[in-house]
Amino acid sequence: MRTIGTGLAAALLLAGCGGSDSGTIETEDGTVEYDADQSGDEAQIRFTDKDGNETVINSGTDVAASLPDGFTVYPGAQVASSSVMSGADGQGSMTVMTSSDSPEEMVAHYRQQAEAAGFVIEMEMTTNDTMMIGGEGPDGQAFSFNASRSGEESSGMLMVGRN
Numbered sequence: 001m002r003t004i005g006t007g008l009a010a011a012l013l014l015a016g017c018g019g020s021d022s023g024t025i026e027t028e029d030g031t032v033e034y035d036a037d038q039s040g041d042e043a044q045i046r047f048t049d050k051d052g053n054e055t056v057i058n059s060g061t062d063v064a065a066s067l068p069d070g071f072t073v074y075p076g077a078q079v080a081s082s083s084v085m086s087g088a089d090g091q092g093s094m095t096v097m098t099s100s101d102s103p104e105e106m107v108a109h110y111r112q113q114a115e116a117a118g119f120v121i122e123m124e125m126t127t128n129d130t131m132m133i134g135g136e137g138p139d140g141q142a143f144s145f146n147a148s149r150s151g152e153e154s155s156g157m158l159m160v161g162r163n
Helices: 002-015 103-116
Strands: 020-027 030-039 042-048 054-060 078-087 090-099 120-127 130-136 141-150 153-162
Touching: 103 120, 103 130, 103 141, 103 153
Parallel strands: none
Antiparallel strands: 020 030, 030 042, 042 054, 054 078, 078 090, 090 153, 120 130, 130 141, 141 153
């Protein structure tokens, strides 16, 4: 999940640059080359490690949410953006959504889906108007969901992946 989260975070940072870009990033595992292309609200980033393994991340407002069996977009929520990653180190997705429902309702929904899909909830946290849960599931899968409230709207972010 660390690799997936790091890759998705890098995708979001690079996507904000617009246009096309390429270069290298130094990681704890060595140098990684990247090629990033952005068109409108969508970005595709390709990372290639020192062994030639490629990871592809597609991210944007028009990228369809790609969730594993047992997980769905929160009922009635509007998807703000979606990122999908696949490569030698794993696969995963991050879906950001908004809803008029409370963070408690959104977290309860994803807790139920995760447990039904065989995930064990290993982490829970609540601070002020933010809630987060996370856990591990079958076949090396991991997930986290966090939601926070601002005014009349809750924002949620679901990350599901496999290393």
